[in-house]
Every structure is written in C-alpha cells, then in structure tokens.
Amino acid sequence: MDHGRNEFATNESLKSRRDEACPVGLPSKSGIYAARAKGAELWDVEGKRYIDFIGGIGVLNVGHAHPKVVEAIKKQAENFIHTAFGIAQYESYVEVCEKLNRIAPGPTKKKTALFNSGAEAVENSVKFARQITGRPGVIAFEGAFHGRTLLATTLTGKAKPYKVGFGPYVPAVFHAPYPDSYHGISTEGALNCLDHIFKTAINANEVAAIIVEPVQGEGGFNPAPKAFLEGLRKKCDDNGILLIADEIQSGMGRTGKYFAFESVGVEPDFLCVAKSIAAGLPLSALVGKAELMDKVVPGSMGSTYGGNPVACAAALAVFDIFETEGLLERAVEIGERTAKRWNALKAKHKNVIGDVRQVGGMVAVEFVKDGDAKQPNGDLAGAILTEARQRGLIMTTAGAYAQCLRSLVPLVISNDLLDEGLDIFEEATEAAIKG
Known part of the structure; x- marks a missing residue:
C-alpha cells in the first residue's frame, strides 16, 4: 500500500x-x-x-x-533513533544539558533533565518542588497557560476551553492576578494579592512554589514588569518558596535573549524550556539550580522518550543556528x-x-x-x-x-x-x- x-x-x-x-x-x-x-x-x-x-x-x-536541522536529524537517525537515556546513554543528551546550564539565567550552577513536552517540564518542576520543600501548595497566575495534562491544566489560568468539565483539579493550587497595566492591574496590586492569598487561602510556609511566565503567551503576550519579578523573587526568598519560570513560549530567543528572565536580572530556581528548543521535534527541559536538582530522590526523575537522541541532535543544530545567524x-x-x-x-x-x-x-x-x-x-x-x-x-x-x-x-x-x-x-x- x-x-x-x-x-x-x-x-x-x-x-x-x-x-x-x-x-x-x-x-x-x-x-x-x-x-x-x-x-x-x-x-x-x-x-x-x-x-x-x-x-x-x-x-x-x-x-x-532549516538545512542544519534536517542534516542533523538524518545523521543521527542513521546511527540510532532510540535507546532510552536511562538504559544506554549518549553524548548529545549531556551536551544539550551543558548548553542549557550555560545559558540559563543567573550565576548559580545549574543542572538539567530532558523530557518530551512543555507540560512535562512543568509537571516535573512542581513535583520536584513539592518533594524538595516538603510542602503541597503551588501558586500560579490568572491568564497563565502551562499545558494540557491534569496538573498543567490546573495551573492554567483560563477556564474555557482548557478546563471545562475536567475537574476536580489537582489540590493545593491557587491563582493570583498577573500585572497588566492595560487592564488596570498594577505590579503593587498583584504582589499585594499574593499576601492576601497567604493570609486567607494558604500560609506561605505551606507553599512549595510559585510558577510564572515572564511574558504570558496564551494570556495575550503580557510582559511581567521587572519590579514584579523582583518582588516574586523576594517573597520566595523570604518564605522558603521556590520560583519556577515557565519560558516555554518566551524562551529560546523569542524575546531577544535566550530567556526573558535574563532581561530583568532575576534568577529563578527552576526553568521550564520546550517549543523552539528542537525546531519541531518533541523535546523539553527542566533546568534547575544544581543543589536543588540533586535533592530530587534518585529514581523519581525520568522519561522513556525524554531527551530522544534525534531530538537532541536537532537541538544542538538549533544552538548552532542561533550563534552563527x-x-x-x-x-x-x-x-x-x-x-x-x-x-x-x-x-x-x-x-x-x-x-x-x-x-x-x-x-x-x-x-x-x-x-x-x-x-x-x-x-x-x-x-x-x-x-x-x-x-x-x-x-x-x-x-x-x-x-x-x-x-x-x-x-x-x-x-x-x-x-x-x-x-x-x-x-x-x-x-x-x-x-
């Protein structure tokens, strides 16, 4: 046929x-x-x-x-297409992680694990934050989009069409207003609402993480002001909360930096990467401060297809294209x-x-x-x-x-x-x- x-x-x-x-x-x-x-x-x-x-x-x-991506895919496919990184490992996975560790925002040493999709990177960031802190709570923002799996859907701050009829959702997830000057939400007001959540919904010492897009994608390309991201970093530091950056849409060069957090000089604890990292092949990454990533219990991190060798080859070509072009x-x-x-x-x-x-x-x-x-x-x-x-x-x-x-x-x-x-x-x- x-x-x-x-x-x-x-x-x-x-x-x-x-x-x-x-x-x-x-x-x-x-x-x-x-x-x-x-x-x-x-x-x-x-x-x-x-x-x-x-x-x-x-x-x-x-x-x-792109010719460089196509050639990289062909070359890798001729050698091997899949082994599962946890079984037979390969250099290209490590090299992608090394590159991401080098370009991730902030001076702290980083480590990286690879997955398949943006939603997977988000899911793992929350799982690991809960395991590391021993706390259940997570705060996301209105207007956010973090993916379509159940936890990612719970984190997403838009009801229709993403959440209609899919409840009950994952517990201990709360939503705060995202600053949006055009619609009358100031940075100060948004930060004050976080304090209100700490007082009325969940105590700050029970919150594992705050997850934020530095530029909301599905939410309307709303950029977070520098003062807002600085305010989030301070609230996290003051309360032992981990700050997760979802740069799945804003990352990999879209904003003129590899990651939007670079522009404001704020270092997140975890960074979720996907979309443009592999030019259309399924690949995502969770980059984190090394000391935190090494606190994740051995065996609790992994993926059958995550960091597929063909996708990693494409990602390495993407890095080369960014640098040369x-x-x-x-x-x-x-x-x-x-x-x-x-x-x-x-x-x-x-x-x-x-x-x-x-x-x-x-x-x-x-x-x-x-x-x-x-x-x-x-x-x-x-x-x-x-x-x-x-x-x-x-x-x-x-x-x-x-x-x-x-x-x-x-x-x-x-x-x-x-x-x-x-x-x-x-x-x-x-x-x-x-x-």
Missing part, C-alpha cells in the same frame, strides 16, 4: 477525513493541510502559499526545515519592525485597536470595542484571522477572549517576507473593520 501523499487531496477532502477519523476536541487553527514548508513559508496540499506568523505556535524560531539580535529587529507597523495601524483605528505589546520578537495586538479595554473584541480578531488566511497569511489568537493576534514568526524570515506578511495583515484588518 502506498502511504505517500495523495496528489489529488484538497483541504476540504482532508477535512472530511479528519472529521471522520479524529475527535472534535482537537483544534484546527487554520483549516489548511500542509504539504511542505521552508523558512517562514508554508504550502498547502492545493499548492497555495502562506506566510507563517504562527511558527508551529512558537516552535519554529529557526524556521521550517545572530537570531537573538534578529528577534529584536523583527519585533520592532512589527510593532512599528501595528502601532501605526493602532493610531489609525484607535476605536478598535486597544494595545500593541512587544518584548523582543514577541508582538501582539489587542482588539476592543469603542476603544474600551474592558470590551474585548474577539469577533473582530477572528474576522481578521480569516481575512488574512484567505490572503496568504496564517496567524493565531491569544487572550482570555481570543481578542489578541500575535506574531510568532520564525526568526529567519527576511525583511521582504516580513513586510509582505505585515502588508497582508493590514489589508485583512481594513477589510474586517469595514465588515
């Missing part, structure tokens, strides 16, 4: 097969079926070209099918170019574009009704998404009401291609506003 691609397939015919074979709970962000992709471009099964502003939801910082600097250039265009659009349409947020290469635009931050306009964002796709640009939403559109464009994109995508976005926005 020929299992190759069906040359007569269409997006619609594949949708019919998908609907028959796959559950309705699986999302379909674009409705297109990919045939091939390169750099920041993607072609569907009907031959239509798209500029990719999603990047596999922040996974493809080095772009689709200057992608950290490029992230800032892309972000500034995008924000400039979106701010110009905002000045023209103040009634419907409420805010533009940029941290390095992470950029989002928020849509509202009547210029009011309290009236999110997810319908307009959705209409722009559709108009853009029809014109050859794929994007995705963010925010509690899907009222934001975000750029996670591969950092290898050229200025010409980026400008073409931004032109399409502007055309799509104008068309959606006109209705």
